[in-house]
Amino acid sequence: MKTTIDLNWLENMSFEADVNGHTIRVDAGTESGGDDSGARPKPLMLVALAGCTGMDVVSILKKMRVEYDKLTISVEANMREEHPKYYDEMKIIYHFVGKDLPVKKIERAVELSDEQYCGVSALYKMAIPLTSEIIITEK
Known part of the structure; x- marks a missing residue:
């Protein structure tokens, strides 16, 4: 396509x-x-990554019937100082807020997005290190 x-x-x-x-x-x-x-064009790359994995995770957790109050996805990226300037590493941080959240299901949803579904992260991982972190805050 x-x-x-x-x-x-x-x-x-x-x-x-x-x-x-x-x-x-x-x-x-x-x-x-x-x-x-x-x-700026380069930060839009981070928006694409957060949006892609975010939609995956929300969809997967919905199928798992996991409810949460809030989800924020941050992407931290390191920009090279020399030209051509580009991101040479990225970290996705998933921050969930809710009551009695099932940690294993959340970890599985993030893992499925990372390893199977998110085309943006799959492409980025071909060029740079990409890591993730899950933060859960009990409400």
Whole structure:
């Protein structure tokens, strides 16, 4: 299956893309000659990773009938200082909040996303170290 995204230049360093009917604007910061009117491209890579694994985990836990009050997914990434600048490692942190959460089921859901379902993490793991951590806070 082929996917094509068109990125249209607006002005200066600003571009817009239509992604599944949703407009995403990217731009550089003022320190790099942009107008700071949109997200930077590299952090959107982290959004893609968090979104991909997040949707997997939510879907799997729903099938397992696991209920929680809150789920926050953070992605920490280390950017190289020399050019070309890119992330050379990433860590996904899953933070669950709830009462009497089944730790083994949560760990299994994260594991299934990591090892079987999340295409974004599968691709990233080909190029950089990718780790994860689960934090559970009892309510």
